[in-house]
Amino acid sequence: DADQPEYWRDRRVTLGAWWKAGEKRLGSRELGTHTRRLDELTPSPLPNLIFCLVILCLRPARTAAMLSSRTKHCLHCCLLFTLIAAFEVCTGGVRLWGDGPAASLDPWLAYGFAGTILLYLLRYLAFLSLPQVLFNFVGLTIYNAFPDAVPLKGSPLLAPFICIRVVTRGDYPQLVRANVRRNLETCEKVGLENFMIEVVTDKRVGLGPMKPPQQRRLRETVVPPTYRPKSGAMFKARALQYCLEPGINELADSDWVVHLDEETLLTENSVRGILNFVLDGKHHFGQGLITYANEEVVNWVTTLADSFRVADDMGKLRLQFNMFHKPLFSWKGSFVVTQVSVYSYLV
Structure with a gap:
């Protein structure tokens, strides 16, 4: 854009390039309505990284356009791993602070034979979806979720x-x-x-x-x-x-x-x-x-529900067709x- 500073018009650099070259940029640069003096940056990488995060927050649309598809996919994978780890810790799947009093509980004595069998059956039902979960996870991680423009391979x-x-x-x-x-x-x-x-x-x-x-x-x-x-x-x-x-x-x-x-x-x-x-x-x-919700959203509830179908497409279906060339689960x-x-x- 003509009204953008010279730095934004002339350079398209990645987050890593900002981090490494922060101490080399001197003078003032305007970021929209926000201004930072870059001559205050030190060679230490931590202030430069903080500055990069500020840019990510202030200019999300422009920053997303500047990031490469591989960088976007890496950030997507990091977010996915973080959500899985947080879920495991919060639900007790991974105990970081000891087992607690529930570890000494004997279910056969506490709930009886029938109750224990019922509870274990209910827990094992979750494994029915394990194959689809694994296919979704692998498909969302090994294939780029933010592909570049598709080039034509023929006339x-x-x-x-x-x-x-x-x-x-x-x-x-x-x-x-x-x-x-x-x-x-x-x-x-x-x-x-x-x-x-x-x-x-x-x-x-x-x-x-x-x-x-x-x-x-x-x-x-x-x-x-x-x-x-x-x-x-x-x-x-x-x-x-x-x-x-x-x-x-x-x-x-x-x-x-x-x-x-x-x-x-x-x-x-x-x-x-x-x-x-x-x-x-x-x-x-x-x-x-x-994909859904590309234009005007009429109902946010149904739109968010449809987002699961996009994840299913990009994970499970993408893996089964690209790797096995068969509809193993569905299409x-x-x-x-x-x-x-x-x-x-x-x-």
Whole structure:
């Protein structure tokens, strides 16, 4: 920014660089409405570290932008380890100050045989979630939780045809039209050429009118209320099954389908990730990360509850797909990338 001091405009340094070079910066530098005289810094690292923490507190947004993705991930891991350690100490899992009077308690005498068995069974139930907890922990630590921008590994012109399929009941047509328009613009910004956006709905939503180059990339498929698939699928699966019926399906076996919900918005990084996945061609199914509360928050309670789904994506699902290439525990029903040939064979 033009109104920012020279130091902020000309230098992008890490926290470690601030620490080491603190004694070399002389004179005054304005940090927003706060001023510090840097010539008061001594060669000792402690005052410089304190100064760095002050910067982190005063300018969190700018500081976050200056930190590298690896530094952010290291700070994230430190916070995770700190929370786990604090939880163990506070709940008595790790006793730093002796065992206390409960260590001499004999449960067989205090609660009887039936009571002791019941209490131990309740405690052992917690181990049922241990595999998923371990996968979440490993996935959140060994993979970078703050990745950089996704680079394209090939030309979008050489990518196979991609159908972005949005499934909706059609109760909110204005929302569907707005999100389709935004997703279409995002794909065009990335340079995606061989694609279309298909809306599969129970009620007609009316995607047009748009400019002719954009209108030809849109398709609206209305599922008849009388349609009953042979598999007995219902709801969303019923709509997806209808798209594969002869006379309805217009995709070739080499094409790809990206399944989205009506409220899901694509980002440029996600489109690049999809392109890299289909250009690579090693796997027939892919799963993407979905984040929440990226725009206006309507209900903070449900938004915070959804944050667990993001952690599940970045931990357990990321590990099982990247390392084992199998859905060992689960996978989501949205942001699934599928090749048509395998998709049709399975259903």
